Amino acid sequence: MKRKNVVKPRVPVEVKELITACPGCAAFETIWVRGKTLVPTRKFYQRRGKIYHRCGKRMPCLLFRAWSNADG
Numbered sequence: 355m356k357r358k359n360v361v362k363p364r365v366p367v368e369v370k371e372l373i374t375a376c377p378g379c380a381a382f383e384t385i386w387v388r389g390k391t392l393v394p395t396r397k398f399y400q401r402r403g404k405i406y407h408r409c410g411k412r413m414p415c416l417l418f419r420a421w422s423n424a425d426g
């Protein structure tokens with residue numbers, strides 16, 4: 355008789371919404387990070403802990419907190 359694999363509950367990792375400001379092209383976009391990891395998008399990638407815009411500029415984006423879902 356086979357036992358089902360026990361699925362351990364994952365430790366919830368907070369997903370935060372951030373605003374990026376690209377110093378290269380002045381684009382503002384919303385991104386999400388899970389812990390310290392960028393949730394991958396078409397427009398952004400992460401390297402060495404910094405987030406870059408895929409616009410050809412090699413300057414890391416500035417990050418701001420998004421307050422849209424602030425709870426205090």
Ligand SMILES: [Zn+2]
Nearest residue numbers: 376379407409
């Ligand atoms: Zn850019």
